[in-house]
Amino acid sequence: MHTTLRIRRFNPEHDRPSPYYQDYDVEIDPSDSVLDGLIKIRETIDDSLTLRCSCRGAICGSCGMRINGHATLACKTKMISVASEGEPIQVEPMHNMPVIKDLVTDMAPFWSKIRQIQPWLQPQGPPPAAEYTAPPEAMSHLAGVMSCIMCGVCVSDCTVLEVDKNFVGPAALAKAYRFVADPRDASTTHRLEHLNQPGGMWDCTRCMECIQVCPKGVGPMDRIMSLRAKGMRAKIPATCGSRHAEVFMDIIKHKGILDEPMLAVRTFGLKHVGRLLGMIPTVIQSALKGKVPLSGPLHRPIPGIQHIQRLFKRGRTKS
Amino acid sequence: MKYAFFPGCVSKGACPELYQSVMQVYPRLGIDLDEMTTAACTGAGVLQEKDLRLGDALNARTFALAEQQGLPIMTICSTCQGVMSQANHRLTTRADYLQEINGLLKEEGLEYRGTTSIKHFLWILLEDVGEDTLRRKLTTPLTGLRAAPFYGCYIQRPTEALGIDDHPDRGKSLERIIEILGAEVVDFPGKTRCCGLPILTINEKNSLTMVATHTRDAKSHGADIMVTPCPLCHLNLDGMQGKAASQERTSIDLPILHLPQLLGLAMGLDARSLGLKRNLISPESALAKIGIGL
Numbered sequence: 001m002h003t004t005l006r007i008r009r010f011n012p013e014h015d016r017p018s019p020y021y022q023d024y025d026v027e028i029d030p031s032d033s034v035l036d037g038l039i040k041i042r043e044t045i046d047d048s049l050t051l052r053c054s055c056r057g058a059i060c061g062s063c064g065m066r067i068n069g070h071a072t073l074a075c076k077t078k079m080i081s082v083a084s085e086g087e088p089i090q091v092e093p094m095h096n097m098p099v100i101k102d103l104v105t106d107m108a109p110f111w112s113k114i115r116q117i118q119p120w121l122q123p124q125g126p127p128p129a130a131e132y133t134a135p136p137e138a139m140s141h142l143a144g145v146m147s148c149i150m151c152g153v154c155v156s157d158c159t160v161l162e163v164d165k166n167f168v169g170p171a172a173l174a175k176a177y178r179f180v181a182d183p184r185d186a187s188t189t190h191r192l193e194h195l196n197q198p199g200g201m202w203d204c205t206r207c208m209e210c211i212q213v214c215p216k217g218v219g220p221m222d223r224i225m226s227l228r229a230k231g232m233r234a235k236i237p238a239t240c241g242s243r244h245a246e247v248f249m250d251i252i253k254h255k256g257i258l259d260e261p262m263l264a265v266r267t268f269g270l271k272h273v274g275r276l277l278g279m280i281p282t283v284i285q286s287a288l289k290g291k292v293p294l295s296g297p298l299h300r301p302i303p304g305i306q307h308i309q310r311l312f313k314r315g316r317t318k319s
Numbered sequence: 320m321k322y323a324f325f326p327g328c329v330s331k332g333a334c335p336e337l338y339q340s341v342m343q344v345y346p347r348l349g350i351d352l353d354e355m356t357t358a359a360c361t362g363a364g365v366l367q368e369k370d371l372r373l374g375d376a377l378n379a380r381t382f383a384l385a386e387q388q389g390l391p392i393m394t395i396c397s398t399c400q401g402v403m404s405q406a407n408h409r410l411t412t413r414a415d416y417l418q419e420i421n422g423l424l425k426e427e428g429l430e431y432r433g434t435t436s437i438k439h440f441l442w443i444l445l446e447d448v449g450e451d452t453l454r455r456k457l458t459t460p461l462t463g464l465r466a467a468p469f470y471g472c473y474i475q476r477p478t479e480a481l482g483i484d485d486h487p488d489r490g491k492s493l494e495r496i497i498e499i500l501g502a503e504v505v506d507f508p509g510k511t512r513c514c515g516l517p518i519l520t521i522n523e524k525n526s527l528t529m530v531a532t533h534t535r536d537a538k539s540h541g542a543d544i545m546v547t548p549c550p551l552c553h554l555n556l557d558g559m560q561g562k563a564a565s566q567e568r569t570s571i572d573l574p575i576l577h578l579p580q581l582l583g584l585a586m587g588l589d590a591r592s593l594g595l596k597r598n599l600i601s602p603e604s605a606l607a608k609i610g611i612g613l
Contacts, residue, residue: 164528205519206364208476239522248365249370252360267520289596291599293332316373317371
């Protein structure tokens, strides 16, 4: 099988370094991974091509890169699954981190954010004679998140990091959940309070990019949602994010459907009255344009609201 | 083609022009709708932050109501579609979980057997109405209009729950519709990214940066308008665009149309009847370019 790899090249040692794309035509076997193709290029066509790889089996997490616009592990991506007739396979370094050369990114910011969440067990009391133990049933739910191989793929495609480098990011938040949910850890409240700060768990947009691209099924965004739920249950100080979720839920409980004006008023409240006042121009403009709720300003409860309320009463997850 | 119609909160709240435009186009496409007036909000992913199981119970109730009618559900909101698809995926892949949730529905005399399909209007146009029928309904092809697609996260990811793994064409469905309507697709990197609405309350700066980035990017690629199947994206991209432009000290002025509004124009419907006067960024000059008045 014949295909073309279009690779984003960058060499900082050039006189005027700027990225460019270079096409390589290669003969591939249907079972080849993109990493196989890249190694073939490096060994037979262009030995200046720089990439990072090691295990070739989706264990070490070294070969994270973007293939056809999405971050993934090159070793886990079959060439045949991303090749399309007449189109080159586009290969680029991961986003949201500096590029060192060609497909190799600087992982230092990634590790800095991982360290930020203190990724080690913080138990309380005198240390046991042997290791800290926990019953298997208390740890089994953490198997998924402990599958993380720190490849950086979720960080590459995070939509928040694109606009704000201070966001702690999906990999670090998933790792934070791993310790918050560990029954042996005694720093849960402290950890949640730290994650409650700007740039922490409430800054995630819930865009699901990290869930989609994670090659190990860690589901970082699901862990972030679990952190938020734990934070709200632990009654750590409210943020606009937690109030938004609390008020949203309360409105659905009483009306069955959303009441947007009430959601804004109750979320911001007197504490953030400036944010409410800042919305006035948009509200006036919307009203002048006729953007008013079809049911009128009062948002009456839906017919059969008693059934919704019964579900709220019986269906709530016990903390 | 009859559907249990789930309009979603926003189409009857902050984006009434979406509901208005759907009401104009659907009868002309041979679609019959039975609106689900007793179904609750999906939770929009927000309620699920507090309680995923409760969210699944609310959505299972909606699926059971449609199942009783023997109808598939039609949504007009990427977020409703995504949240419902994810809930349905959890319920139909774990029999013990479905049984547990059904225990909560029993008191109302409901049981969900797992047979309800949930489809966005965007997919219905291509998969059920069909391209040939759709083309026959078009009287005013939008030739000369350059339209940038903007999907909304929840109709793009996760692909397994949304059925995109089984129907790969769904991932490019908005581009296909734009082509069928006679307009030119303006491709740009942000079309499947986040509009920023979910973090508007917690981090307005980041949210507005996302609005400015995507609208400015689409415009710099030559777009006259942007079209979205998600009213929540519309709230941010249209409603907050002025503020986003101020934050970035620039002007953008890119009209954002709901999918049924664009479709209605190609079907020759009056722009006012499609609620286009209600869009905050006026599409007047963009539409004038192809001879459509507002």
